[in-house]
Amino acid sequence: MATDHQQCPVAVIGAGVMGTAIATTVLGSGLPVVLLDVGQAELDRAERTIEIQLRHARMMDALPSGRAPGRLVTTTSSSALAGARAVVEAVVEHEATKVGVLTDVAGIVDADTPLISNTSGIPIDTLADPLPRPQQLIGTHFMNPAYLIDLVEVIRGRRTDEATVTAVTELLAALNRRAVVVRDSPGFVTSRLLHPMLNDAARLVDEDVATAEDVDRLMVGCLGHRTGPLRTADLIGLDNLVDSLAALYERTGEQRYRPCEQLLAKVHDGHLGQKSGRGFYDYREALS
Ligand SMILES: NC(=O)c1ccc[n+]([C@@H]2O[C@H](COP(=O)([O-])OP(=O)(O)OC[C@H]3O[C@@H](n4cnc5c(N)ncnc54)[C@H](O)[C@@H]3O)[C@@H](O)[C@H]2O)c1
Incomplete structure (x- = not known):
């Protein structure tokens, strides 16, 4: 039986300030998340923070109403990301670390899975360069706190293809987020x-x-x-x-x-x- 991709989890890599808040946004919209970090302590802290952020987001009416929260799985193993609907990379702002993470995950997920970087300003084209499928990398610069702010700066790299832009704007719409798409440049807008x-x-x-x-x-x-x-x-x-x-x-x-x-x-x-x-x-x- 074919898998309904829309039901597959969104993979979030990096359980720091942004990865946690992005996971809250996705879960609060009723979609499942698999959250990966190198440290168990970071994942444990993220689970506690997500509970608090979900309550805060509901209180502020910041998430789609009438949806039960999605299921959260936390992991330190990248093999758990196989089958993800999309991958959001939210690790530290270091080019080599981001490229390492994106290259690793590109070899694990399905060939048509969009790869999303939440970089604050490293050009998407630079991060895409070493990837096997550079056309699938796109930037989504969620603002902090992501679970309260409904506008997202989306960065289309020089090689990002139309299918990736469409998949990511649809995902953002499912999160009740609006996108402003800009071109690639250091720091974007x-x-x-x-x-x-x-x-x-x-x-x-x-x-x-x-x-x-x-x-x-x-x-x-x-x-x-x-x-x-x-x-x-x-x-x-x-x-x-x-x-x-x-x-x-x-x-x-x-x-x-x-x-x-x-x-x-x-x-x-x-x-x-x-x-x-x-x-x-x-x-x-x-x-x-
Ligand atoms: N903090 C903000 O307000 C903000 C806003 C927009 C965008 N961003 C961007 O989002 C990204 C994440 O920022 P942050 O503030 O959440 O950082 P952070 O330092 O709070 O968290 C980074 C997390 O990445 C994890 N990590 C590091 N290497 C990893 C690896 N190889 N695999 C898996 N996890 C790894 C760390 O353990 C840590 O939990 C950065 O690119 C940042 O520039 C941050």
Whole structure:
């Protein structure tokens, strides 16, 4: 009997900030997920976080209504991804790691399975280059928190084919997500605009022009930002922000992308933002 591909799980690789939130979005839409990470501890934490995020998403009316959550399977073995409907790669923002993961999974899933990277800014064409089927790679830049934000930046690589674009926009529609499709370029649209702004905000604190609180208060109160750039940086994860800026700097040579000392020092000290309990702000009480 032929398998109905729509009923097959969505594979999510990487159970960090984004992989967990993407898994919540898919599960909350009633679709099954197989979530892979290299560490069991990350998977255990993700399972607990998904429970909380599902409740939060329902409270905020952010997911399709009237659907029972899909089934979650967690694994450290990539062979468990065989038969996936689509693969979403959400591992760290390092080109070699992403290419390794995508190459491995391309050899495991069916030949027509779309491969999706959630990279913040590494060009899709660069990631596609070493793959056996580069036409099946596409970028979906889910924003954080993915289970609350219904718009997704979709990046069509130079070689991404029409079937992949269609399969991925259909999948996003099943998640009640709207897509804006853009062309490939370092940082695409959102990271190219947002990341240097976050870097500059950290630089202002570095130069003692203003405190983190005052930078954010000005951006919220005067310019209508929702939370301010430094709270946003803490939400993203300062390690990921540094990696994303470094990836953009490496590809463009533009100084505005060079991670500033303030960010590098915080990452060096393990102050990664919300996920570690401290960043520009202190979250330890909320986490305890
Ligand atoms: N954090 C954000 O706000 C945000 C927003 C949009 C896009 N992104 C992008 O999403 C991706 C993931 O970012 P994140 O913030 O979730 O990172 P993270 O550091 O929170 O999580 C990364 C996860 O990947 C896992 N991992 C590393 N190597 C792996 C491998 N070989 N196989 C399987 N798992 C592996 C790690 O154990 C970790 O759990 C990055 O490309 C990032 O740039 C992040």
